[in-house]
Amino acid sequence: MHSASAGLEHLLFPELVEGPVTLTNAKGVYxxxxxxxxxxxxxxxxxxxxxxxxxxxxxxxxxxxxxxxxxxxxxxxxxxxxxxxxxxxxxxxxxxxxxxxxxxxxxxxxxxxxxxxxxxxxxxxxxxxxxxxxxxxxxxxxxxxxxxxxxxxxxxxxxxxxxxxxxxxxxxxxxxxxxxxxxxxxxxxxxxxxxxxxxxxxxxxxxxxxxxxSPHCADKTKEFQFESLGFFLDNMGCFLAGEPLANVCDKSNGY
Missing domain, CATH: 3.40.50.720 (NAD(P)-binding Rossmann-like Domain)
Structure with missing residues (x-):
């Protein structure tokens, strides 16, 4: 599972935190x-x-x-x-x-x-x-x-x-x-x-x-949209190839 933002608080429901699913985020893009x-x-x-x-x-x-x-x-x-x-x-x-x-x-x-x-x-x-x-x-x-x-x-x-x-x-x-x-x-x-x-x-x-x-838009640039999608696609390629993923989150710590 991937978060398109750096923040994870909207995703950390108990089943995900306690389960085996790997969670990544868009840290660095913004x-x-x-x-x-x-x-x-x-x-x-x-x-x-x-x-x-x-x-x-x-x-x-x-x-x-x-x-x-x-x-x-x-x-x-x-x-x-x-x-x-x-x-x-x-x-x-x-x-x-x-x-x-x-x-x-x-x-x-x-x-x-x-x-x-x-x-x-x-x-x-x-x-x-x-x-x-x-x-x-x-x-x-x-x-x-x-x-x-x-x-x-x-x-x-x-x-x-x-x-x-x-x-x-x-x-x-x-x-x-x-x-x-x-x-x-x-x-x-x-x-x-x-x-x-x-x-x-x-x-x-x-x-x-x-x-x-400002209305939570400090990072809402054209560049971040392309970079965020590009990061996800690169990580998806790593996942499909069985290679290590970038930005793997610590679900117990929340980031």
Whole structure:
């Protein structure tokens, strides 16, 4: 069985998890487009693009100071394929990259790439949040990541911090995030995924000026459609030939 997305939560019914059927997913197909979204979102806040648009609409010539991403810290929650793609692009912007995952040791390949400076274990999430100017959520949804970013974790963020969610909405305590955004406790958020999708019309997120929303389309590119199909066909060829499959998932862990 193959999942056309990287996420598996919609497929992991008990009979599949406990049975012998091999499950693969499309990990890697979406990573670059999601990384582009991450850096676009960071630039949205660093350059205050909403203000540019407001001044343009008002024909208002009023120069103002913007920020550089260079030297800022990107904290990546979930340093898998998507997280690593975000890190590579951030490094191209000369950002500092830290990350959180279960395995804290860097592989030889990761050391040679020189992208990530430090890996935090899951029990140090608050430390990563406090050290980062921009935080990107790039984890799959599993029981272990359910509302992983909760009120205390959000409270650990820097006042100028920006939260970016590319993973799954249910990995975040959305009411706690809304409260932090409404109160100005954090600078802003860029959200492509939500606890309930489509996002209800009465969600307070729609009306917040410090939020960039997109309807779960950060990876909806023409390229991914061809790459996803191509990956499936290549894997099907391996299956028919009795060769090892790519992206075999650990059903018990949910990814």
């Amino acid at each position: 990573s670059h487009s999601l990384a582009e979204y991450c850096l676009t979102a960071a630039s949205w806040f660093a350059k205050d693009l909403p203000r540019m648009r407001r001044q343009q609409a008002a024909a208002n010539w009023e120069p103002y100071e913007v920020e550089e991403l260079r030297g800022k810290t990107l904290g990546i929650i979930g340093y898998g394929d998507i997280g690593q793609a975000c890190g590579r692009l951030a490094k191209a912007f000369r950002m500092r990259v830290v990350a959180l995952r279960r395995r804290v040791e860097l592989s030889e390949e990761e050391r040679a790439a020189g992208v990530v400076e430090k890996i935090f274990p899951p029990d140090q999430l608050h430390a990563l949040m406090a050290e980062s100017d921009y935080v990107v959520m790039a984890t799959p949804y599993t029981p272990a990541t359910h509302r992983m970013v909760d009120g205390p974790a959000i409270a650990a963020m820097r006042p100028h911090g920006v939260f970016i969610n590319l993973g799954r909405g249910k990995c975040v305590d959305e009411p706690a995030l809304v409260e932090a955004l409404q109160s100005g406790r954090i600078r802003g958020a860029a959200l492509d995924v939500f606890d309930t999708e489509p996002l209800p019309a009465d969600s307070p997120l729609w009306g917040l000026d410090n939020v960039l929303l």
